[in-house]
Amino acid sequence: MTKDRDDKKEGFHLWKLFTKDIEPIKDPKWDELEATLGASSQEREVAENAPNESVLPPIKEPEKIRGYTDSDFQMDRRTHERLRKGKIPIEGTLDLHGKNQGQAKDALEAFILRAVSQKKRCVLVITGKGKTGHTSDQWMVQGEGVLKARVPEWLSLHPLRPHVLKTVQAHQSHGGSGALYVYLRKS
Helix, strand or coil: CHHHHHHHHHHHHHHHHHCCCCCCCCCHHHHHHHHHHCCCHHHHHHHHHCCCCCCCCCCCCCCCCCCCCHHHHCCCHHHHHHHHCCCCCCCCEEECCCCCHHHHHHHHHHHHHHHHHCCCCEEEEECCCCCCCCCCCCCCCCCCCHHHHHHHHHHCCCCCHHHEEEEEECCHHHCHHHEEEEEECCC
């Protein structure tokens, strides 16, 4: 039991040394772990001098667009079920694999606006599922892919919101949770 605790303590100290130049996000669980394992005076000084601000910017709430209400963006039940089951023909596909957030947002906007100008109704946007498992580097333990989380947000903001009637997770045959059907409004 003490060997396991010593291993954890050693791993904890190595991690603190490795991440000493990174500004931490304040988390009560981390403070509790640090208190349990005991930190050196140098580690406490680093933690005390760290700013209290979060490193990551918050995800913006969708902005309200003047002239549109939620009732303008409703779909009848039959069409919604056909969309959810993948029964509506897909008229275009955008694959965002390998793109960073800036590239993905630009590609999404161009793709949707082009689809609207071509009078398409149903398109497929492939975001990928993101890295949700352990990697050899252990850089991301669990979570949702960044693009998977951000694409619905971007679709709900200007300039795309007025053109999007509905977004639904794709059927398994079209990518499942790593893709979205985007059903566009009639022009």
